[in-house]
Amino acid sequence: MTHEKIREMIGDWLDGELDAPARAAVSAHLDACPACDAEAARLRRLGPALFRAPVRPDPRSTEAFVSRVMARVEADSVSAWERFAARVLAPALGLALAGLVFAIAMPDPDEDAPLGVAAVSADAGSAFEVAP
Numbered sequence: 001m002t003h004e005k006i007r008e009m010i011g012d013w014l015d016g017e018l019d020a021p022a023r024a025a026v027s028a029h030l031d032a033c034p035a036c037d038a039e040a041a042r043l044r045r046l047g048p049a050l051f052r053a054p055v056r057p058d059p060r061s062t063e064a065f066v067s068r069v070m071a072r073v074e075a076d077s078v079s080a081w082e083r084f085a086a087r088v089l090a091p092a093l094g095l096a097l098a099g100l101v102f103a104i105a106m107p108d109p110d111e112d113a114p115l116g117v118a119a120v121s122a123d124a125g126s127a128f129e130v131a132p
C-alpha cells in the first residue's frame with residue numbers, strides 16, 4: 001500500500017473503523033514507516049482538540065464586544081460623511097456657486113431677442129402646418 005493510501009486510512013485506523021485486514025496493514029506500515037507513524041501521532045494529538053466541547057461565550061464579554069463594535073461603526077460613519085463632504089460636496093458647491101456668479105456677471109449678448117424664444121416660436125409655427 002502507498003504512503004498516501006495509508007495516510008488516508010490513519011483517521012479510520014485511529015477511530016477503530018477499519019476491518020481486521022486493513023487495520024493489520026496500517027499497523028504494519030506504521031511500524032515500518034517513520035513518516036506515516038509521525039502523521040498518526042500528530043492526528044492522535046489533534047483528536048481530543050478537534051472533539052473538545054465548544055467554549056460558551058460569556059454574555060458580558062459579548063455585550064462589551066458588541067458595544068465596542070457599534071461605537072467604532074458609528075465613529076466611522078460620521079467620519080465617512082465628513083470625508084464625503086470635504087472631498088465631493090464642498091468642491092461641487094464651490095463650482096456651482098462659481099457658475100452662478102459667472103452667469104449673473106456675464107452680459108446677455110442679445111437682450112431684445114433671446115435665442116430660446118425665437119427657436120420655440122419657429123417650432124410652434126411649423127408644428128401646426130397641415131400637409132396637403
Ligand SMILES: [Zn+2]
Nearest residue numbers: 003033035036
Ligand atoms: Zn508511509
